[in-house]
Amino acid sequence: MxxxxxxxxxxxxxxxxxxxxxxxxxxxxxxxxxxxxxxxxxxxxxxxxxxxxxxxxxxxxxxxxxxxxxxxxxxxxxxxxxxxxxxxxxxxxxxxxxxxxxxxxxxxxxxxxxxxxxxxxxxxxxxxxxxxxxxxxxxxxxxxxxxxxxxxxxxxxxxxxxxxxxxxxxxxxRKLPKSILAASAVDALSHCVECYTSKNATTFSNDIAAIGARYIFQNIVAAYSEPDNIDAREALLMGAFYGGVAITASGTTAVHALSYPLGGKFHIAHGVSNAILFKQVMAFNKDAITPQLASLADFVFADNNLATADEKADFMIDKIAEIVKAVDIPTDLKQFGVKMEDLDFLIDSALQQTRLLDHNMKVLTRADVEQIYRSVLN
Known part of the structure; x- marks a missing residue:
């Protein structure tokens, strides 16, 4: 630190x-x-x-x-x-x-x-x-x-x-524009959730990532919809810092790996490209990270009243999607000029991000990466 x-x-x-x-x-x-x-x-x-x-x-x-x-x-x-x-x-x-x-x-x-x-x-x-x-x-x-x-x-x-x-x-x-707040806070949330579900996660990184995730999950919509809610904005600032500490301790995973080619070639803002891929990657990883998502659900949303780990994992994935929608970030790559004929470039470039993919709980094959990109090229 x-x-x-x-x-x-x-x-x-x-x-x-x-x-x-x-x-x-x-x-x-x-x-x-x-x-x-x-x-x-x-x-x-x-x-x-x-x-x-x-x-x-x-x-x-x-x-x-x-x-x-x-x-x-x-x-x-x-x-x-x-x-x-x-x-x-x-x-x-x-x-x-x-x-x-x-x-x-x-x-x-x-x-x-x-x-x-x-x-x-x-x-x-x-x-x-x-x-x-x-x-x-x-x-x-x-x-x-x-x-x-x-x-x-x-x-x-x-x-x-x-x-x-x-x-x-x-x-x-205090005066951060809503669109920048939204993209940057979802980026920070992806840091926390990816680090919590990373192959390299430790007790320390999990504690830090969970605190960061709670700050962001519980405050991002208020900070976005209520520009004068300075307490919510302060919570996001703290959550972003905790997410950064978690990255150093653990490391992000496939969300960031698949996001990098979108920024490099299509110049999609980093937080936006992460937001587009966030739910899809977590859903793909679910069978390997269900215990982690369930644990995170219990920490962030202690009153979730769900019985099984599987239900809690689905709940967290749905919450990610709800937040991205609530802060008005589009989730279709076609809006940014990405076409189906760009798939080979995206897949090749993403598979080169071995530093990040090595942290992912599941090994992503070429077919897996293609499936995820196709899901956001509606």
Whole structure:
């Protein structure tokens, strides 16, 4: 887990606890123009000015950047003199910042990390401040990049990527648009449920994933339908963090494996592509994960009054579908321009995601993957 974690409101002052430990206190601030336009960066820059901390802002982070774009970003920011990286934004901003924390001044490249991430070492301390309710990037040792020549996304995984400080400030999600809240929160829910049903699950990861799932299941509809319900939004922020911790401890499974080609080639938002596949993958996996789904049902919905594990597993799968529908995420890939003739590409690309498929309780054959994709190509 990250070394220091704070949750609440107006947490900027806690930056000093990390920054003042550094010989070079200059800050490189990663964000995007949307975050700046909503003035979420203002408390940070005001703090830096008040404390006499020099800073540079990098706000040209691409959504779901390619490894080529990360390399270009590295060359750009290498001109700055900084000893701490602070990232405020969604998953793409935080992932890019974590990668730069490994690459700045290193004798390896991002291409080297794609081949072998075990060589990575933290070069610059990092602070993560999420502004969505979903990716969990602030708690993970993962960073996702697209590989344009293969039209897929790829996860670089290294323990050295773990942030040094996390600030979970509910002020940053007060005005989060409903569509972004929905997609990011369903993404976070998939993290929790996939990790709970992962082959690599442990007692620790299950405890964390279950708490995250309960936060999200019980609050996502209220947070979506009641924009002023700040308690529900805070619960989603916490659930997303717990989901990120669970990823580091356990790992996601086939939902994410089949989702990656959809983002890589068709540029479907990550949370949306996960939402489309979420119910279908859980239903496919059901005969191998019924005890886990039943246990999760008893923890999240203690009053479910169902008698058998099989009934509880079906209940959880139905709840996933209900939530995706309630937050207005479409579940048909054809709406995103995906066609039946794209099936071979999707299947081939998904089967290459062995890191994630190895976590899945059931071995997916080519026919299985095809069946799942066909079920969302109505």
């Amino acid at each position: 990250p070394s220091s974690i704070y949750a609440g409101t107006d947490l900027t002052e806690h930056l000093g606890e990390l920054i003042k430990l550094q010989t070079n206190q200059n800050v490189l601030l990663f964000t995007d123009k949307g975050i700046e336009a909503n003035h979420l960066v203002d408390p940070l820059t005001a703090y830096f000015k008040a404390e006499g901390i020099a800073y540079e802002i990098e706000d040209e982070i691409k959504p779901e950047p390619s490894y080529v774009q990360v390399d270009e970003l590295l060359h750009k920011v290498s001109q700055y003199d900084f000893g701490v990286i602070v990232a405020i934004g969604g998953g793409s901003v935080m992932d890019a910042a974590k990668l730069i924390s490994l690459l700045r001044g290193a004798d390896y490249t991002i291409q080297d990390l794609i081949k072998d991430a075990s060589i990575a070492k933290k070069q610059v301390p990092s602070v993560m401040i999420p502004t969505t309710t979903g990716t969990g990037s602030e708690a993970t040792i993962n960073a996702i990049v697209t590989i344009p020549e293969k039209q897929v996304k790829f996860g670089i995984v290294s323990g050295s990527m773990l942030p040094d400080l996390v600030l979970l400030d509910v002020n940053n999600v």
